[in-house]
Amino acid sequence: MVDLVGLGNLVANTAYLKKSSDLLAAAEKTYESLCEQQPIGRKLFQQFLLDSKPQYAAATEFLEELNDWSFAEGETREKVKRSILTKFCQPESRSFLSYLMGEDADKCKDLSDKNFAEVTLAQIREASRNFLKGKPFSEYLKSPFFYRFLQWKELEKQKISDKYFYEFRTLGRGGFGEVCGVQVKHTGQMYACKKMDKRRLKKGGAERLALLEKQILEKVNSPFIVNLAYAYDNKTHLFLVMDLMNGGDLRFHIYELGERGMSMERVVYYTAQITTGLLHLHSMDIVYRDMKPENVLLDGKGQCQLSDFGLAVELPKGKITCQKAGTTGYMAPEILKQEYYRTSVDWWALGCSIYEMVAARLPFKDFREKVLNEEVTRRTLEDTCKFKHKHFDAATKDIIRCFLKKKVAQRLGCDGGDPRNHIFFNSINFHRLEAGLVEPPWVPKSNVIYNKDRVELRDTSEVRDIELDAKDEKFFQEFSTGAVPIRWQKEMIDSGVFDELNEPRLKGCDCDAMWE
């Protein structure tokens, strides 16, 4: 049952609203964050625009339709195109983009069936955004719509505790505790919750690592990286609440289901999603360092996400590391030789992972082969990769060879080229893939549990003698920041709670919101 009374009171109660400077982090105060990235902010800004002047409404409707057009295919695309031309490009139309000036205005008026090209539209799109960033944005900040946004931010900042969730079955085990399914009481949203025992963390010297994992997860925002929704703690544990991935990990799919390996269609699809996820991480100067099928999880629809960021590091531009980290069989030559490296190691490991998805073994280590790490290291440094398995086609062999170049400067992903342009990905439209519009080649059955009940060695050593002190508490406080804005706002919208609490619709009267 969704209890809206408590939520409703909070949103309706304006008396205690804090100043915007207390509710918004510095990075959140930009147009991009307030009106584009934060889902509730985006909705309220749009409602404001539609409610104010026809010019403002036209700008936001145009941007929406242009977005639809860029993702549409075939007949739908033609239909959207015609709609854009008649609505926004004809001076006599009510929704004509009359705010455009000079060259932009001429280009818009000249648009026709024949010259409806991506470049011209990108220019008009930019001009429209720039228009909205000016007067409309500053008017929005003084409107009741923005005031309502700040009320949502207040609610977003609430303290999170165990009581916020119902708990369900265990999904897996990690080094410091289990991962189980949870449901948010207010919204019904399901998540996975990774629990980490505070004293176990301290004993293992891993408090800092838990904090790092949380900080990296909350920073990234990609459909192909597991999203963090909440981070909180109680007396004994830290909790990371993330997207629920109930389709199992790719390792399980390679080795435990049906014939070993998987169809090429699936290999290409998953590799495309992983590649997009890695590019996103690298664009934020994050090196994943644990790329392997076991860490790629499938959701209920059959799309994949990278998970387990326990080894990831952030290396600001120019920084390098020579720290040995990773899993045997997936580690690049530069790690094994303890040379300095950055993102190159993830592309090597991706090459190993593609090989494994096809052949159900690693390029330099057979499945279940009893072999010393030193020998795997030797093979990695000296041997060339062989393709005995019948399923390797020419494009697949080529992309693996490109990722397994022992010299970093020659490796795909490090040589200046974009891996997405490789012929291996010919069948993939990355633009549509990122928008979740490409049908997964395989969909998990809802009545099957995709993991093996592995009896794991539980660390039974006593942690009772471990005492938590003020220094530990500081870590835990830094960890427990509650809801992650973008994910939380999406939950409010997807669950219908946003629409329910946003009625009756605001009217565009002026009011002094607490903006500073």
Ligand code: ADP
């Ligand atoms: P650790 O870093 O301690 O190894 P992981 O993050 O790998 O912990 O999580 C442990 C296990 O829990 C995983 O192997 C997987 O089976 C399960 N798991 C982790 N995250 C999720 C998730 N988001 N959805 C479903 N199961 C998950």
Ligand code: MG
């Ligand atoms: Mg793990």
Ligand code: MG
């Ligand atoms: Mg880990």
